[in-house]
Amino acid sequence: MGVPALIRSFRPHAPHFACLTLFEFYVTCLLHMMNDRDMDAVFQALANESRRRMMDIVKDEPGIGVGALAGEFDVSRIAVMKHLAVLEEAGLVVSEKDGRMRKLYFNAAPIQMIHERWTTDYSAYWAGRLTRIKYLAETRAGASHRNKKKGTS
Secondary structure, X not given: OOHHHHHHHOOOOOHHHOOOOHHHHHHHHHHHOXXXXXXXXXXHHHOOHHHHHHHHHHHHOOOEEHHHHHOOOOOOHHHHHHHHHHHHHOOOEEEEEEOOEEEEEEOOHHHHXXXXXXXXXXXXXXXXXXXXXXXXXXXXXXXXXXXXXXXOO
16 A cells, blocks of 8 residues: 555544554654655646645645535536545545535645655755745845835835
């Protein structure tokens, strides 16, 4: 069973995972490590702008229903369901049936596993610092640009 299949099968209240904490489940997934096919599925899922937007919404609104998510897009519910199938296959979105409603949850574990494959503690530290500098510079540049438009400095 590959990592995405393990992730899709995780239900905190399911009997076979009832004794596992989320951390223990994550460690179990790491022990199974992602193979190239699993990674390809993640990259394919992330390659589409609509799917990235769906992930943003699901991340910001854990437990959102499929109908509510579909309402955020100008495409059919069937099209949204096809995108969700790709996200679920990659393990990036996990769904849980609650009566007639299907609740959706974001799962960052596949992205974290990809990140950990190519980074060391040292490079992750410096990449994080450089990213912070980049965001600060962009924020200041944006503020400076807005001030110039207003005619102030």
